[in-house]
Amino acid sequence: MNSKTALLLGGSGLVGQFCLRTLLEDGHYGKVIMLTRRALPKQNHPKLKQMVVDFAKIDVLPLEAIDDVFCALGTTIRKAGSQEAFRRVDLEFPLATARRSLEFGAQQFILVSSVDANPKSRNFYLRTKGELEEKLCSLAFAAIHIFRPSVLVGQREESRFGETVGIGLARVLQFALIGRLRRYRPIEAAHVGRAMVAAAKAGGHGGVVYEYDEIERLAKA
Secondary structure: OOOEEEEEEOOOOOOHHHHHHHHHHOOOEEEEEEEEOOOOOOOOOOOEEEEEOOHHHHHHOOOOOOOEEEEOOOOOHHHHOOHHHHHHHHHHHHHHHHHHHHOOOOOEEEEEOOOOOOOOOOOHHHHHHHHHHHHHOOOOOOEEEEEOOOOEEOOOOOOOHHHHHHHHHHHHHHHHOOHHHHHHOOEEHHHHHHHHHHHHHHOOOEEEEEOHHHHHHHHOO
């Protein structure tokens, strides 16, 4: 069995569940540690170790040797309840986990961000995503893989009317999205999850950004 160990955040989310499935099925990783705020039922796998944690206390969490960190953790401002709460989930928790994982030997950080993420954006959501990217890239990982999907397609636990409308509209218009606009094409969450694992297995150095075409290519690798 391969000795590589993966640490996963957000394994219950739309992208995270596919990333988790791929990690468990792929022989490249011998162990998957999933940090979660509540234990996921029906997740009994010999490679999987679930750890129910308080992310606010991640800096003292006892871990073990880690190779790669996969982060699909995220929420919405509506669900979080405020911009401050949103920042805790989408920026502070992933960043604190990244710093903690370095203490246990992590070499790569694989992040699901957003198309148009920019620390200088006027849009709060995109600015928060961009800030996280920027801060992660200042840390001492050998490689940081940043995935910037547009509209994610997949079955969610909660139906969001705005997202449903957006997905439908994006599908209708996707063939008009050519050239630089291709990055705004809707993409299957399953493809993003698979691409995250493929990128980690390929390795690399420094910060690498993946948008629509690169994500689809990796998903098929």
